[in-house]
Amino acid sequence: MELHLDLLSPPCRAVFLFAKALKIPFDFKHVELAEGQQYSDEFAKLSIVKKVPVLKDGDFVLTESTAILKYLARKCSVADHWFPTDLRQQALVNEYSSWQHLNLRSHCSKIFLFKTLFPAIMGSEVSKEKMDIALEDLRHSLDLLEEKFLQDKLFLVSNKISLADVAAVVEVMQPLAVGLDVLEGRPKLSAWRDRVRKELGEKLFQEAHERILDSKGLQQKMQNNSSLEKLKPKYEKLFR
Numbered sequence: 001m002e003l004h005l006d007l008l009s010p011p012c013r014a015v016f017l018f019a020k021a022l023k024i025p026f027d028f029k030h031v032e033l034a035e036g037q038q039y040s041d042e043f044a045k046l047s048i049v050k051k052v053p054v055l056k057d058g059d060f061v062l063t064e065s066t067a068i069l070k071y072l073a074r075k076c077s078v079a080d081h082w083f084p085t086d087l088r089q090q091a092l093v094n095e096y097s098s099w100q101h102l103n104l105r106s107h108c109s110k111i112f113l114f115k116t117l118f119p120a121i122m123g124s125e126v127s128k129e130k131m132d133i134a135l136e137d138l139r140h141s142l143d144l145l146e147e148k149f150l151q152d153k154l155f156l157v158s159n160k161i162s163l164a165d166v167a168a169v170v171e172v173m174q175p176l177a178v179g180l181d182v183l184e185g186r187p188k189l190s191a192w193r194d195r196v197r198k199e200l201g202e203k204l205f206q207e208a209h210e211r212i213l214d215s216k217g218l219q220q221k222m223q224n225n226s227s228l229e230k231l232k233p234k235y236e237k238l239f240r
Contacts, residue, residue, distance in 0.1 A: 003068075004029040004046065004054040010105065010170040011065030012053045013208045018069055018166050020208075021200045024076050066097040069163045081160035092157045096149055096164035100171065104145055107138040108171045108182065115178035138182060142172075146189050154195060161199045169196045170208075177212035 003019065003026045005012035019026055031037045031052050038050050047054045047063055055062040055071065062068055073083035084090045111134055114126040145168065149156045156164040172193060175182050183190045197205045206213075 001025070001058075002027045002029050002056040004031050004043075004052055004056070006031050006033045006052055007208055008033055008211055009052055010109070010174050011167075013170040013173075014065050014166050015053045015055075015068050015072075017170070017200050017204065017208050018082075018163070019072060020204050022072075022076065022078050022082075024072055066163070066167060069167065073163060081158070081162060083163050084157075089157060089162075093162050093164045096156055097167055099144075100167060104141045104168060104171050107134065107141045108174045110134045111138060111175045111180060111182075112177055115180075138175075142182060142186065142189065145172075146186065150188060150192055155192065161196060165192075165196045166200070169193055173209055174212060176209075 001024075003015060005016055005028060007013050007016060016028075018024075031043065033052065037043060038052060044050060046056065047061060049063045051063065053063070053065050053068055055068045057071075057075075062071055070083055072078075080086075083093055114131055114134060118126045145156075149164070149168075153159055155161050156168060172182055172189070183193060
């Protein structure tokens with residue numbers, strides 16, 4: 001089984017962490033997003049979506065991180081708490097994975113993109129107005145993560161870790177790549193993040209996040225990346 005990933009991407013890290021933590025065997029196929037490898041003709045033969053992660057299991061190809069996580073959970077018969085068979089518990093995992101795309105994921109990623117790709121591609125810093133709006137949207141998502149999903153439990157669905165926690169924790173880690181700890185001043189969410197990290201394994205968690213935790217090195221690499229110029233037309237629409 002192949003997993004096509006770039007650990008700069010939160011959804012890729014979620015798939016990587018889950019597969020590694022559960023000792024699911026796979027071949028790591030690195031796709032360098034900053035080089036635009038996902039837009040190559042070769043990658044398009046694998047997936048016309050032209051995004052990562054991508055799972056290839058024999059002749060079966062699957063995109064979308066949450067779908068991949070659920071596929072791995074079922075295929076590899078992992079402990080039930082990861083993706084419960086209980087109807088309501090499973091529905092709660094599905095509820096979070098449906099919610100996150102346009103909320104926590106979108107808002108954490110926007111901060112990262114505004115601080116890294118925006119200056120590199122647009123040649124200037126993002127406006128204070130845009131950044132303030134992005135930060136306010138992120139604060140609202142974090143409020144919901146705590147008040148709607150975590151509440152007084154140890155993890156997002158129950159007192160045992162699930163796929164929802166894996167999908168969520170990689171998103172709140174992403175702004176660290178630009179030196180912003182979005183859980184600062186949020187003790188309940190910070191404690192939750194620490195529990196997820198412990199469950200997945202401290203060493204593995206560090207390995208998965210090594211690139212983004214080097215915030216200065218990452219930002220410098222982005223600024224000096226000549227390959228970003230050819231991606232400019234694709235990202236200009238996003239940043240307008």
